[in-house]
Amino acid sequence: MENLTREQKLELVQLLEEQKRRQHVYRYRDYYSTRYDWQKKFISHTANFSQVALIAANRVGKTDTATFIDAIHAIGDYPDDWAGHRFTHAPLIWCLGYSGEKCRDLLQTPLIGRKTDKGWEGGLIPGELITGTEIMQGTANAMRSVYVKHKSGGVSKIQFWSYSQGQHALMGDAVDWFHIDEEPKDPTIYPQVLTRTATGDAGNGGRGILTFTPENGRTELVIQFMDSPSSAQHCMNVGWDDAPHLSDRVKEELLASFPPHQRDMRTKGIPMLGHGRIYDASEDLITCDPFPIPDHWFVIDGMDFGWDHPQAHVQLAWDRDEDKFYLTRAYKAKQTSPAEAWFATKMWANGIPTAWPHDGLQTEKGSGLQQKSYYEEAGFDMLPDRATWEDGSNSVEAGLFELYDLMRSGRLKVFRGLRDWFEEYNFYHRDEKGRIVKIRDDLMDATRYAYMMRRFSIRYGDVGRPKENDYSNINIPCGVG
Known part of the structure; x- marks a missing residue:
């Protein structure tokens, strides 16, 4: 650096800044190698099961894991050691959440970022790959559909749906991939989503993931995945011990804010088992x-x-x-x-x-x-x-x-x-x-x-x-x- 001219130093700074920018824009390429073992294991289950549920504690990174999977499928640029399901064509992806606001903040923003004068920036999907969007009526800055260039040469379509729209809105399409973020209280939502996947993935049947903390207890959906899963279903549980990014101080503060009867659910992803637990020792x-x-x-x-x-x-x-x-x-x-x-x-x-x-x-x-x-x-x-x-x-x-x-x-x-x-x-x-x-x-x-x-x-x-x-x-x- 000492032997460089002022112009050369400025050029070097610009190059380093550009390198940093590109690393951020294309960070999806390095995401997989930096995931925890349980995250890679969760991804791998999608190759063998068409319905994979991650019933997990709060703050462990379940939505972060899931939106990364969504982004990779939309782009089609899979890591060499990717062990999960792969699409060879541009898929239709459904991402579902509680409301339009939740879809925007928890699903849309991690995936495509925010709209700026330069286009879409900050999401896992580089802005240059986003070819178009369609707005969601009734929710500011929320998108109904996002179109993404797929590595196969086609264009992937991501659609955001809120449970508040009801099952009747979920009609008409052959869905390749779905991501249900947080469990819908309406028991008709999940069956309707599965119906839409019947002819997905080029007639092979679509597939997807569910990521939620079991705040509603032992619902029919939880019981199905826990107690009587079909050959197409798999359930995985993750707690705070699997999340090294949570410091002891953060865990202590969060734990103190939870009512005692909710602590196992929020820290370990364990629903209220009612007639259930054989070993109830902490x-x-x-x-x-x-x-x-x-x-x-x-x-x-x-x-x-x-x-x-x-x-x-x-x-x-x-x-x-x-x-x-x-x-x-x-x-x-x-x-x-x-x-x-x-x-x-x-x-x-x-x-x-x-x-x-x-x-x-x-x-x-x-x-x-x-x-x-x-x-x-x-x-x-x-x-x-x-x-x-x-x-x-x-x-x-x-x-x-x-x-x-x-x-x-x-x-x-x-x-x-x-x-x-x-x-x-x-x-x-x-x-x-x-x-x-x-x-x-x-x-x-x-x-x-x-x-x-x-x-x-x-x-x-x-x-x-x-x-x-x-x-x-x-x-x-x-x-x-």
């Missing part, structure tokens, strides 16, 4: 920071088989001196082979006995092999017999009672960051007749199996040492403290 009560497991503690893994629903694996560490338990690992995945599951968990599952449920005894018609045999071949150290209590029984309620008692007494802790486990924990509930809802309970079951078979756990310091795979001589009383 997530904060059972969470602890990860730490190295001492060699003299005992460990055991638990698993739940699955294909169309996820298979699940956990690791339970047992401090026998204090009779305390720590859930240290958790993994689950759908349509994953035993070999793939082993590859994902080998680092922590190798050499540790694994408890499993009764369906591991089921045999495959072709080979005659039991299901558990495939996991043994993959590398898992499967216990010889299915998970039971010491007396040979396998009562589910007994396991729920004992685990709940451990939680309430501070003798069961879960390592921070095991988001899939906590998501199941927060939504694990009973229906109106008191029956356990068998949806999103895979890690909960795996945890119970590991606890039931803790008498077969081994010293952590012995993991990896040569041993005979014979558990018959291990008989640690379950009540040892």
